[in-house]
Amino acid sequence: MFAIVYKSDGVPICCQVEGVEPDPVVVWPSESAAKEFIDGRGGSTDFLPVAVNDDTMDAMAKALGCGIDKLMFEPYPG
Secondary structure, eight states, rough: OEEETTTTTTTOBOOOOOTOSSSSEEEESHHHHHHHHHHTOOOOTTTTEESHHHHHHHHHHHHTTTOOGGGOOEEEEE
């Protein structure tokens, strides 16, 4: 799985789900699908796909200001 994050601060792109905190991180099934989404919206200078693994999950939780156990992942399109 791949998530998309802002290059400048490492904060992941999130989707809002009413009543769910923190917001789930949006993920794609492959790096190429994530890159296609980014490129299709002209965002390649600001965003990049990041593989979802233990290290990146820790970084995402830190960027979101929550514990890793609070992260939820939603496939795109959801």
